[in-house]
Amino acid sequence: MSGLSRRGLFGAAGAGTAAAGALALSMAAGKPAEKEPHASDAYPYYGAHQGGIVTPAQDRMHFAAFDVADGIDREALIGLLTDWTDAAARMTQGGSAGELDAMSGNYDSPPEDTGEAYDLPPSGLTITFGFGPSLFVDGSGADRFGIATRRPAALERLPHFVADNLNPSLSDGDLCIQACAHDPQVAVHAVRNLTRIAFGRAVLKWSQLGFGRTSSTSVDQVTARNLFGFKDGTMGLRGEQKAMIDEHVWVPDGADPAAEWLEGGSYLVARKIKMQIETWDRAPMREQENIVGRTKREGAPLSGGVEFDQPDFALEGRGGVPIMDVDSHVTLAHPDHNDGVHMLRRGYNYVDGNDDLGRLSAGLFFIAFVTDPRTHYIPMQSRMSRNDLMMEYLQHIGSGLWAVPPGVAEGEFVGQALFA
Ligand SMILES: C=CC1=C(C)c2cc3[nH]c(cc4nc(cc5[nH]c(cc1n2)c(C)c5CCC(=O)O)C(CCC(=O)O)=C4C)c(C)c3C=C
Numbered sequence: 001m002s003g004l005s006r007r008g009l010f011g012a013a014g015a016g017t018a019a020a021g022a023l024a025l026s027m028a029a030g031k032p033a034e035k036e037p038h039a040s041d042a043y044p045y046y047g048a049h050q051g052g053i054v055t056p057a058q059d060r061m062h063f064a065a066f067d068v069a070d071g072i073d074r075e076a077l078i079g080l081l082t083d084w085t086d087a088a089a090r091m092t093q094g095g096s097a098g099e100l101d102a103m104s105g106n107y108d109s110p111p112e113d114t115g116e117a118y119d120l121p122p123s124g125l126t127i128t129f130g131f132g133p134s135l136f137v138d139g140s141g142a143d144r145f146g147i148a149t150r151r152p153a154a155l156e157r158l159p160h161f162v163a164d165n166l167n168p169s170l171s172d173g174d175l176c177i178q179a180c181a182h183d184p185q186v187a188v189h190a191v192r193n194l195t196r197i198a199f200g201r202a203v204l205k206w207s208q209l210g211f212g213r214t215s216s217t218s219v220d221q222v223t224a225r226n227l228f229g230f231k232d233g234t235m236g237l238r239g240e241q242k243a244m245i246d247e248h249v250w251v252p253d254g255a256d257p258a259a260e261w262l263e264g265g266s267y268l269v270a271r272k273i274k275m276q277i278e279t280w281d282r283a284p285m286r287e288q289e290n291i292v293g294r295t296k297r298e299g300a301p302l303s304g305g306v307e308f309d310q311p312d313f314a315l316e317g318r319g320g321v322p323i324m325d326v327d328s329h330v331t332l333a334h335p336d337h338n339d340g341v342h343m344l345r346r347g348y349n350y351v352d353g354n355d356d357l358g359r360l361s362a363g364l365f366f367i368a369f370v371t372d373p374r375t376h377y378i379p380m381q382s383r384m385s386r387n388d389l390m391m392e393y394l395q396h397i398g399s400g401l402w403a404v405p406p407g408v409a410e411g412e413f414v415g416q417a418l419f420a
Pocket residue numbers: 226228230231232233234235236271273274275292294329330333334335343363364366377380381384394
């Protein structure tokens with residue numbers, strides 16, 4: 001085995017890119033053909049956009065937020081981003097975190113890689129880096145890295161929403177890493193090694209493990225279910241919808257003269273949402289479906305049809321009452337009621353053990369990639385936090401917003417244009 005690889009040779013089967021028309025076809029059929037994920041999947045690290053956004057959503061996630069350590073200056077931050085980029089480029093291809101693999105190197109030194117992924121294939125690993133508002137201006141107003149004037153206007157701490165119950169130790173962070181893979185050990189290995197590489201330069205502030213994707217980001221994926229038992233991700237953006245992705249996900253040229261470095265990037269919104277699943281489980285089926293606005297079995301709109309049919313919000317039932325409750329989750333989140341806005345949702349289920357009363361500490365780690373949070377997330381969340389019937393069963397306990405730089409060219413580091 002080469003010293004540069006964490007294991008032997010694996011085929012580097014990339015993601016299949018289905019024709020955009022396949023989306024309409026598969027949606028019309030109501031049954032997208034599932035393309036099975038393979039352990040040998042390896043997505044290219046270098047490219048126009050970072051991986052982990054339009055990449056077909058993997059089944060496992062490890063998300064981590066970091067604060068840059070006191071005393072670290074601009075050069076040291078650039079050093080960290082360079083080391084992270086090099087490690088991410090290697091690990092996503094099935095290699096080690098360091099230049100030497102976990103079993104090589106000086107016998108009297110710690111290995112450069114921690115080793116738990118040594119025998120594992122790439123498993124579709126993607127690593128996505130983001131920069132938080134506090135990287136630009138910290139809590140005391142300091143411009144630690146000389147980048148304050150280049151902060152995008154949209155990159156501000158998310159506002160307080162009605163019923164937010166945010167835990168500061170589950171929120172925000174100077175930097176974030178989203179690692180997604182088919183195998184949880186591969187995602188955890190990535191975050192663990194990037195944390196280790198950051199030692200003395202950035203400190204892990206909080207992290208979250210996720211399982212069971214609650215989105216579909218490719219026409220090749222079937223709709224998975226969330227912990228309420230409902231199909232989730234039916235109407236999410238798919239990577240194959242190129243024009244929609246350009247309009248709703250990537251930051252366009254000229255969006256913000258102060259932040260040209262972000263063009264081709266995106267914004268990552270993360271919300272840790274606790275779900276009162278025991279209470280939900282006692283709610284009648286009629287109520288559950290009314291709250292969501294879709295059937296539990298098929299995921300079809302309550303107004304009729306099959307899963308991928310559009311809801312008919314004008315359809316009235318007995319007494320002239322709309323069949324789709326005006327405060328159902330889907331009614332409030334639908335683009336027709338949000339100025340045509342779509343978002344690329346990429347969330348995961350989570351379970352963090354249980355509380356003293358024997359209730360699961362479970363929920364949904366909501367992630368969305370958007371072109372601008374001011375138009376594509378904040379207005380929708382404001383309305384939903386006030387009116388969404390589902391809110392009775394939800395509590396938002398963590399939150400963060402990060403600017404996600406565009407993709408990396410070989411020989412560069414992630415976010416390089418910010419420091420040019
Ligand atoms: C503000 C954005 C959203 C949050 C927060 C959110 C939380 C959340 N959602 C579900 C379950 C479902 N959501 C569904 C659809 C849906 N949700 C949002 C936005 C947020 N959800 C959007 C934009 C949509 C699509 C609306 C549309 O175009 O029709 C669905 C239905 C299936 C689907 O289309 O995905 C479910 C089910 C939970 C449980 C949750 C928080 C825990």
